[in-house]
Amino acid sequence: MDDIQRLLIERACERLVLQFAQYNDYKENDALAALFTDDCEFARPLDPTHPYYGRTAVGNIFRNRKPIMTQHVMTNILIEVVSEDEARGRSYVTMISNPDPDRSTPKEGGGIFFGAFDDVFVRTAEGWKFKKRIGSVALHQGGHIPQMPPATDEERGITK
Amino acid sequence: MDDIQRLLIERACERLVLQFAQYNDYKENDALAALFTDDCEFARPLDPTHPYYGRTAVGNIFRNRKPIMTQHVMTNILIEVVSEDEARGRSYVTMISNPDPDRSTPKEGGGIFFGAFDDVFVRTAEGWKFKKRIGSVALHQGGHIPQMPPATDEERGITK
Amino acid sequence: MDDIQRLLIERACERLVLQFAQYNDYKENDALAALFTDDCEFARPLDPTHPYYGRTAVGNIFRNRKPIMTQHVMTNILIEVVSEDEARGRSYVTMISNPDPDRSTPKEGGGIFFGAFDDVFVRTAEGWKFKKRIGSVALHQGGHIPQMPPATDEERGITK
Numbered sequence: 001m002d003d004i005q006r007l008l009i010e011r012a013c014e015r016l017v018l019q020f021a022q023y024n025d026y027k028e029n030d031a032l033a034a035l036f037t038d039d040c041e042f043a044r045p046l047d048p049t050h051p052y053y054g055r056t057a058v059g060n061i062f063r064n065r066k067p068i069m070t071q072h073v074m075t076n077i078l079i080e081v082v083s084e085d086e087a088r089g090r091s092y093v094t095m096i097s098n099p100d101p102d103r104s105t106p107k108e109g110g111g112i113f114f115g116a117f118d119d120v121f122v123r124t125a126e127g128w129k130f131k132k133r134i135g136s137v138a139l140h141q142g143g144h145i146p147q148m149p150p151a152t153d154e155e156r157g158i159t160k
Numbered sequence: 161m162d163d164i165q166r167l168l169i170e171r172a173c174e175r176l177v178l179q180f181a182q183y184n185d186y187k188e189n190d191a192l193a194a195l196f197t198d199d200c201e202f203a204r205p206l207d208p209t210h211p212y213y214g215r216t217a218v219g220n221i222f223r224n225r226k227p228i229m230t231q232h233v234m235t236n237i238l239i240e241v242v243s244e245d246e247a248r249g250r251s252y253v254t255m256i257s258n259p260d261p262d263r264s265t266p267k268e269g270g271g272i273f274f275g276a277f278d279d280v281f282v283r284t285a286e287g288w289k290f291k292k293r294i295g296s297v298a299l300h301q302g303g304h305i306p307q308m309p310p311a312t313d314e315e316r317g318i319t320k
Numbered sequence: 321m322d323d324i325q326r327l328l329i330e331r332a333c334e335r336l337v338l339q340f341a342q343y344n345d346y347k348e349n350d351a352l353a354a355l356f357t358d359d360c361e362f363a364r365p366l367d368p369t370h371p372y373y374g375r376t377a378v379g380n381i382f383r384n385r386k387p388i389m390t391q392h393v394m395t396n397i398l399i400e401v402v403s404e405d406e407a408r409g410r411s412y413v414t415m416i417s418n419p420d421p422d423r424s425t426p427k428e429g430g431g432i433f434f435g436a437f438d439d440v441f442v443r444t445a446e447g448w449k450f451k452k453r454i455g456s457v458a459l460h461q462g463g464h465i466p467q468m469p470p471a472t473d474e475e476r477g478i479t480k
Contacts, residue, residue: 181396
């Protein structure tokens with residue numbers, strides 16, 4: 001693989017990371033789900049040890065949640081190309097939110113949360129997708145860490 | 161258009177977004193104005209519904225304002241190439257400031273503001289420029305949303 | 321130099337900036353030291369006027385410090401290619417930390433600090449490296465600016 005091929009793969013994966021944030025913040029839930037492979041694994045930053053499995057279960061997280069206003073500030077996107085069809089990456093996320101979903105007037109946030117996503121990307125027939133995306137939170141300034149209600153196995157796409 | 165041409169356009173537009181922030185924060189006002197087309201439209205994040213028209217009016221915003229210290233943290237820069245001569249993009253801005261313009265010693269900020277810019281870029285004889293740049297603010301942590309004094313039509317480049 | 325060569329150099333330097341942050345936050349101290357040239361100059365953001373000289377002295381800053389948890393959020397990475405073997409750049413850093421190094425549960429930070437790095441990059445036989453990296457802090461929200469204990473000439477790599 002030459003440097004230009006590598007650069008194009010890095011760019012494709014970087015775009016997934018940015019699209020995840022924008023689709024999330026602007027409530028484009030179907031487009032958000034389409035960033036993942038059918039057989040993906042995804043863990044939310046506030047609950048990294050209870051991943052969700054499969055595009056449908058992941059999409060439902062966003063379709064079914066309360067429509068709060070969020071801003072996912074994505075930085076430090078560092079991609080390592082493994083092969084023509086696989087890459088890995090880590091990026092940092094800085095998140096702030098308000099329960100009122102109306103973006104038209106500025107609102108006070110409930111603390112700023114600093115975390116990361118550890119990603120595995122694969123090339124599919126429909127282009128590059130998230131195969132695995134594991135979030136985590138390391139620090140916050142203001143606010144407090146919310147208690148996430150536990151998801152059921154069914155919600156998490158776990159079939160017995 | 162091939163992937164490499166697309167990548168080079170994305171990069172050119174991404175650089176405009178970053179230069180806007182650095183020229184703004186380091187008070188390079190003429191260089192800042194030169195990032196816009198002659199016939200540009202620009203709305204400040206705190207006053208998105210009262211845009212300024214034309215490079216001269218936009219440049220004067222920065223030339224005539226009080227020389228406060230600002231830091232415009234730019235992230236999530238996602239560019240969509242429309243053609244060889246046009247692109248669109250959204251980026252996130254996280255802003256903090258202090259009334260004292262002296263950058264040589266650290267100062268406490270007056271709150272952190274989280275917003276976005278929605279951009280239209282065009283290729284001109286002098287390279288890629290902002291044709292349209294509409295700011296907005298969604299959230300803040302600490303501080304309060306300042307009241308912007310209304311600009312006159314003349315200041316906004318509106319000729320009757 | 322054509323646009324693609326320039327883009328590849330920008331990308332190489334951008335990766336150094338991102339690796340500096342990740343190696344720093346994830347305590348990969350040897351990998352961090354290897355980002356610098358043998359004869360580098362490095363000034364920490366909180367003490368920009370007392371630079372360290374040489375890869376060994378720079379690596380020792382990180383090897384010998386208390387293992388606090390940090391998150392270095394890197395943004396606004398703007399690289400200017402000077403030649404095939406040299407580039408310059410400025411990037412913004414937003415930093416938050418907690419004295420407890422355990423990243424496995426989220427912790428409250430001690431303020432958010434906003435600064436910049438001014439960099440000189442050079443191409444070496446082992447790829448692109450930091451030749452010079454001068455940090456600075458402009459603003460903070462919450463917390464207070466820590467007093468850095470003065471480093472000795474020996475620690476700073478200054479030989480009489």
